[in-house]
Amino acid sequence: MSMRRFVTPGCLVGVILLGASMACGQAYPSKPIRIVTSGAGGNPDIVARLVAPGMSAALGKPIVVDNHPDIIAAELVSKANPDGYILLVAGGTFIIGRLMKELPYDPVREFSPVILLVISPNVLVVHPSLPVNSVKGLIALAKSRPGQLNYASSGVGGAAQLATELFKSMAGALNIVRVNFRSMGAGGIEALIAGEVQLTVSSVGPLLPHIKSGKLRALAVTTSGPSQLAPGLPTVGESVPGYVAVGMTGIFAPSRTPVAVINRLNLEIMKVLGEAEIKEKFLNAGSETAGNSPQEFAAAIESETAKWGKVIKDAGIKAD
Numbered sequence: 001m002s003m004r005r006f007v008t009p010g011c012l013v014g015v016i017l018l019g020a021s022m023a024c025g026q027a028y029p030s031k032p033i034r035i036v037t038s039g040a041g042g043n044p045d046i047v048a049r050l051v052a053p054g055m056s057a058a059l060g061k062p063i064v065v066d067n068h069p070d071i072i073a074a075e076l077v078s079k080a081n082p083d084g085y086i087l088l089v090a091g092g093t094f095i096i097g098r099l100m101k102e103l104p105y106d107p108v109r110e111f112s113p114v115i116l117l118v119i120s121p122n123v124l125v126v127h128p129s130l131p132v133n134s135v136k137g138l139i140a141l142a143k144s145r146p147g148q149l150n151y152a153s154s155g156v157g158g159a160a161q162l163a164t165e166l167f168k169s170m171a172g173a174l175n176i177v178r179v180n181f182r183s184m185g186a187g188g189i190e191a192l193i194a195g196e197v198q199l200t201v202s203s204v205g206p207l208l209p210h211i212k213s214g215k216l217r218a219l220a221v222t223t224s225g226p227s228q229l230a231p232g233l234p235t236v237g238e239s240v241p242g243y244v245a246v247g248m249t250g251i252f253a254p255s256r257t258p259v260a261v262i263n264r265l266n267l268e269i270m271k272v273l274g275e276a277e278i279k280e281k282f283l284n285a286g287s288e289t290a291g292n293s294p295q296e297f298a299a300a301i302e303s304e305t306a307k308w309g310k311v312i313k314d315a316g317i318k319a320d
Contacts, residue, residue, distance in 0.1 A: 028084055028261050032062040035251075036077050037089040038070045043287075047117055047249045048089040050281050054272030070094065071103060078110040082254040084261035087114065091249035092159060095301055096308045100157045100319040108305075111252040113297035115266045117273065118287035120247035121229055122163050122222040124236055125207055126199045127192060128214065135220050135239035138199070139171045146175035150197040152188035154181045156319045160188070162308055163201035163222060163245035165315045170240045192216060201245065204229045205286025222246060228283055248304065249287070250297055262294050
């Protein structure tokens, strides 16, 4: 008979046979855990607050969510004691922000990936006046009208810009002009509904009500397979092989956090993500639960960094 124990740094970690004794220390965790994330109401904050109760129940300790601006949150965790008691929940800006500007932290060298919590799909939408009903139809129209179609995005290097620029590139160097708005939630979507711009590739959640009302026409989702958030829609990849553009939000620990601690967190959070109630809550928030090993999450980050790095370079995207 055996049991698995995860202990604090410096202690013997592993499978302890019945009758044997622990080398030292208390089991992890022995005190509350603090999750640091970006500003209140943003996607990482929503994700952190949805997963925190389940983590607390699984680990048997309180979980405190602490909000700070993006860069400050990451820098704070990068300098924290690597003992598993201060973690970061972060997404795309954290992972690829350094490709557009210099940051006071390195997301690869100074952090250890714990688990990918959720992916946030995008959807390719057009104004109903556009005479297309499919991705292939849009590509053909864009090629026949170079420079005459516009797409909405917000901010420099925002999700809509990156996803649309990737589409333009992979669909055959399409000449579609970017129109920048202060935000997609207000200006960008309003301009699209009004027909001032013709298309965008952006988050499913804010666009869904307008798709259902017929104010916008959805052509495809940007996931690798069908999405529960947009049932019945094909993927962009069915017409543009290899195209995937989703937001990733996960949990990170400071580098040098013991592997046993990382694995314990991963194990318990994976169970939480598998709960039907949690899946439903995330779907209502516009995301799909993911879950993977620390190694798989690290590989996904490497792949995303390479993909978006090429898009940023080819499109000449630079943050102020």
